[in-house]
Amino acid sequence: VEDTAIVELYWERDQQAIVESDRKYGGYCGTMARNILKNMQDAEECVNDTWHRAWDTMPPQRPVSLRAYLGRIVRNLAIDKWRRGKAQKRGDGMDVMLSELEGCLPGGAEPEREMENREITAAIEGWLNTLNREERAVFLRRYWYGVPVYELAQQWGCTPNRMAQRLLKLRTGLRRYLEGQEVWI
Amino acid sequence: MERAMRFYDCLTEIGDRYILDAEEYAPEQKTPYNGMWRRWTGIAAALALVVGLSFAVAHYFPRMGSAADVAAGAEAPSASAPAVAAPEAAPMEPAPVPATGEGSDKFADAAPAAPEQTMESSLKPGQEIHFENGEVDVILTQEQAAVCGMPEDLESEVEGKTPMWLEFTGEWYVPTEGPSAYALFVYSPDLGIISDGTHYFAVAVQFMP
Numbered sequence: 001v002e003d004t005a006i007v008e009l010y011w012e013r014d015q016q017a018i019v020e021s022d023r024k025y026g027g028y029c030g031t032m033a034r035n036i037l038k039n040m041q042d043a044e045e046c047v048n049d050t051w052h053r054a055w056d057t058m059p060p061q062r063p064v065s066l067r068a069y070l071g072r073i074v075r076n077l078a079i080d081k082w083r084r085g086k087a088q089k090r091g092d093g094m095d096v097m098l099s100e101l102e103g104c105l106p107g108g109a110e111p112e113r114e115m116e117n118r119e120i121t122a123a124i125e126g127w128l129n130t131l132n133r134e135e136r137a138v139f140l141r142r143y144w145y146g147v148p149v150y151e152l153a154q155q156w157g158c159t160p161n162r163m164a165q166r167l168l169k170l171r172t173g174l175r176r177y178l179e180g181q182e183v184w185i
Numbered sequence: 186m187e188r189a190m191r192f193y194d195c196l197t198e199i200g201d202r203y204i205l206d207a208e209e210y211a212p213e214q215k216t217p218y219n220g221m222w223r224r225w226t227g228i229a230a231a232l233a234l235v236v237g238l239s240f241a242v243a244h245y246f247p248r249m250g251s252a253a254d255v256a257a258g259a260e261a262p263s264a265s266a267p268a269v270a271a272p273e274a275a276p277m278e279p280a281p282v283p284a285t286g287e288g289s290d291k292f293a294d295a296a297p298a299a300p301e302q303t304m305e306s307s308l309k310p311g312q313e314i315h316f317e318n319g320e321v322d323v324i325l326t327q328e329q330a331a332v333c334g335m336p337e338d339l340e341s342e343v344e345g346k347t348p349m350w351l352e353f354t355g356e357w358y359v360p361t362e363g364p365s366a367y368a369l370f371v372y373s374p375d376l377g378i379i380s381d382g383t384h385y386f387a388v389a390v391q392f393m394p
Binding site for chain 1: 192
């Protein structure tokens with residue numbers, strides 16, 4: 001099923017949208033969630049949450065690329081789950097309490113921060129534009145898709161050490177670029 | 186950690202084209218890395234070592250006579266005995282002539298030619314040796330003689346044989362039929378006579394009829 005058809009199903013509030021999404025992007029989202037969470041059960045929950053988040057956000061959203069859109073949702077949900085899990089592991093009452101409260105706070109309360117984040121995102125895109133396609137792919141597969149270093153090394157036919165060196169070089173380049181742009185995080 | 190999370194959030198929001206392009210990009214993979222190259226290199230090196238050692242042993246290590254050969258002689262050849270210097274220490278004299286046969290007489294004339302040789306034979310296993318006009322053709326050093334293995338009773342084997350040529354294949358081979366030429370193997374008399382078996386300096390002589 002085409003992405004546009006799936007989006008239409010969401011807009012029509014048809015439950016088939018979730019079925020089709022899972023059929024087409026279940027593996028893709030699951031892999032990304034596992035890469036980030038390193039836990040099969042958490043990853044599965046994360047993927048299920050992804051379909052519900054997509055259901056909640058379409059409409060009003062009408063993504064041009066459903067793949068990228070679902071990927072973003074997975075990333076956001078995965079990092080949220082990771083944060084919660086981290087707070088619980090620490091066993092710190094304050095961490096758990098704050099984590100619980102964070103869920104009930106209305107979003108979008110920090111316009112300045114959001115503005116800064118957009119600037120940072122624009123700076124990252126600017127830096128990505130300075131890279132060639134291959135370097136860009138290496139960086140984003142590692143830090144957007146969460147592909148492990150050894151797997152990247154396999155994909156590129158090199159040693160994990162060599163791939164780690166390559167990533168280090170890219171990170172160093174990113175830091176210099178952001179400093180040059182006076183973007184501070 | 187907080188800054189890294191913020192970066193993560195910002196990175197999440199980059200444009201779709203970057204995300205899709207990174208996924209679609211197919212790296213030019215030459216050979217998949219599997220960490221096995223060290224193992225295969227080790228195996229190849231070990232094989233090369235075995236082959237090299239086999240070659241060295243086959244071509245450069247002396248093959249001493251068999252136990253039977255040693256037992257046949259009075260003493261086993263001494264590996265430390267100087268092969269070249271020994272004949273020079275004592276001048277060679279004509280070897281005792283086998284009692285019978287035409288070659289016996291002519292052998293006495295041919296034997297003195299032995300000292301003219303440098304005692305460094307070019308004889309190699311598998312080489313064909315041609316003898317002409319009773320000249321000394323080949324002188325074996327002690328090591329070479331040991332390598333090829335001397336007959337237990339040279340005299341009796343040579344006597345009465347009329348080979349035109351001798352094929353050296355690691356063992357003495359004397360054809361029993363042939364033209365009326367005669368070949369003898371003579372030990373240097375001052376190092377040991379034919380029956381001595383102690384010394385393995387040999388002179389190959391051919392006598393024309």
